[in-house]
Amino acid sequence: MILVTGGVGYIGAHICVELLSDGNDVLILDNLCNSSRITVERITVLAGARPSFIEGDVRNRPLLERIFTDYPIDAVVHCAGLKAVGESVREPLRYFETNVSGSVNLCQAMADAGVHTLLFSSSATVYGECVQMPIDESCVLGQPTNPYGHSKLMAENVMGSIARSDPRWSVGLLRYFNPIGAHPSGLLGEAPTTAPNNLLPYLLQVATGQQKELSIFGDDYPTPDGTGVRDYIHVMDLAGGHLKALDYLQRNSGVHTWNLGTGRGYSVLEMVNAFERVSGMNIPLKTTPRRNGDIAQCWADPGKAARELSWCATRNLDEMLRDAWRWQCQNPHGYEVDNLYPNTSEPEDVTMIRLVRSADALFRPNTTRDANKTIT
Numbered sequence: 514m515i516l517v518t519g520g521v522g523y524i525g526a527h528i529c530v531e532l533l534s535d536g537n538d539v540l541i542l543d544n545l546c547n548s549s550r551i552t553v554e555r556i557t558v559l560a561g562a563r564p565s566f567i568e569g570d571v572r573n574r575p576l577l578e579r580i581f582t583d584y585p586i587d588a589v590v591h592c593a594g595l596k597a598v599g600e601s602v603r604e605p606l607r608y609f610e611t612n613v614s615g616s617v618n619l620c621q622a623m624a625d626a627g628v629h630t631l632l633f634s635s636s637a638t639v640y641g642e643c644v645q646m647p648i649d650e651s652c653v654l655g656q657p658t659n660p661y662g663h664s665k666l667m668a669e670n671v672m673g674s675i676a677r678s679d680p681r682w683s684v685g686l687l688r689y690f691n692p693i694g695a696h697p698s699g700l701l702g703e704a705p706t707t708a709p710n711n712l713l714p715y716l717l718q719v720a721t722g723q724q725k726e727l728s729i730f731g732d733d734y735p736t737p738d739g740t741g742v743r744d745y746i747h748v749m750d751l752a753g754g755h756l757k758a759l760d761y762l763q764r765n766s767g768v769h770t771w772n773l774g775t776g777r778g779y780s781v782l783e784m785v786n787a788f789e790r791v792s793g794m795n796i797p798l799k800t801t802p803r804r805n806g807d808i809a810q811c812w813a814d815p816g817k818a819a820r821e822l823s824w825c826a827t828r829n830l831d832e833m834l835r836d837a838w839r840w841q842c843q844n845p846h847g848y849e850v851d852n853l854y855p856n857t858s859e860p861e862d863v864t865m866i867r868l869v870r871s872a873d874a875l876f877r878p879n880t881t882r883d884a885n886k887t888i889t
């Protein structure tokens with residue numbers, strides 16, 4: 514059984530679907546501080562298998578001890594964490610407590626239980642402002658520009674140290690570049706609970722009229738069109754990388770670091786143009802000064818993951834944007850209003866049949882909407 518912390522969050526939910534679909538038993542631990550219990554039902558529909566779910570906190574040591582006693586856990590995928598850069602500047606202690614202390618707590622509970630296989634959701638933010646492009650795993654780690662970035666680097670250092678101290682550990686540090694997109698069913702996606710900070714969720718809300726216009730944070734970077742360049746990766750490709758990495762960790766001990774990116778960068782303007790083409794929507798824009806702490810460009814050399822894990826991203830930018838737009842159209846308020854799971858008093862088997870039918874319906878092209886304004 515695989516424990517996925519943060520397993521009902523944006524990335525964790527996609528990982529759970531892939532793990533369950535691959536025949537693994539999955540236990541999710543999530544305190545729901547940035548997610549919804551409804552996601553468990555949607556994971557179940559998509560995977561055709563139900564994960565076990567515990568609402569709880571990775572900082573709760575007695576709870577973790579009980580979990581490792583009660584469930585036959587072989588490996589842990591640690592996605593639980595706080596991720597809003599701006600919030601981390603305002604509330605650094607909360608970020609260090611969750612992302613660093615929470616990770617230490619988890620590692621201690623794992624060590625006590627004799628579970629030594631750990632995959633960690635890290636971030637390209639640990640590279641800071643890297644001069645070399647593309648970025649490979651041997652790049653000197655930079656100075657993260659905010660407490661969130663520091664907390665990820667600190668957690669990486671903790672996990673690297675324990676793996677080096679005891680040969681029983683197999684630790685994978687996955688440095689995500691910029692995950693976007695959604696499950697192609699439109700049932701899982703990113704559901705920000707406050708005004709989004711990241712480019713794509715904000716752009717989606719402009720497209721649906723929830724935000725007035727998209728600010729382009731600087732058009733004077735030393736990039737081809739002056740706007741920031743990032744390596745956007747489909748969340749389904751990212752999830753697939755976790756299965757490959759877990760497989761590798763079963764056979765190799767020590768600490769291993771892999772970039773999960775596509776190896777291709779797109780500028781903000783390229784993203785907007787591609788989204789307009791894919792969705793048929795018009796995105797009002799305004800240019801503002803650079804955002805504090807932003808770097809000009811960042812894209813991965815994903816060669817190490819290709820060589821060691823036989824993994825590479827296969828979905829292109831159009832697919833990322835199309836899937837993200839489908840998710841946004843079908844869930845304009847995220848998981849808040851659940852049109853799939855409104856009646857919690859009905860028997861579970863009735864709910865499951867209805868959920869499967871709803872999911873089937875969602876897979877069918879929607880012919881009633883303006884074809885120019887929505888994708889099918």
Ligand code: NAD
Nearest residue numbers: 519522523524543544545546547548570571593594634636
């Ligand atoms: P998310 O907020 O959607 O998911 C995180 C999940 O962790 C949420 O369900 C939240 O409720 C849960 N959680 C938070 N604190 C917890 C705690 N103390 N105990 C138990 N559960 C807790 O974020 P995401 O985008 O899915 O990111 C997942 C991981 O990937 C995070 O660690 C994040 O830092 C990392 N990451 C994300 C990105 C990105 O752009 N989304 C990029 C790089 C790295």
Ligand code: UFG
Nearest residue numbers: 636637638689690691710711712715728729730741781807
């Ligand atoms: N951008 C805009 N307008 C917006 C939002 C973003 O122009 O409204 C620009 C940014 O300036 C940047 C690009 O779009 O050039 C991407 O910005 P995001 O905020 O989407 O992503 P970042 O690369 O800044 O950071 C994200 C996560 C970090 C993570 C990093 C690498 O927020 O947590 O990717 O994985 F560390």
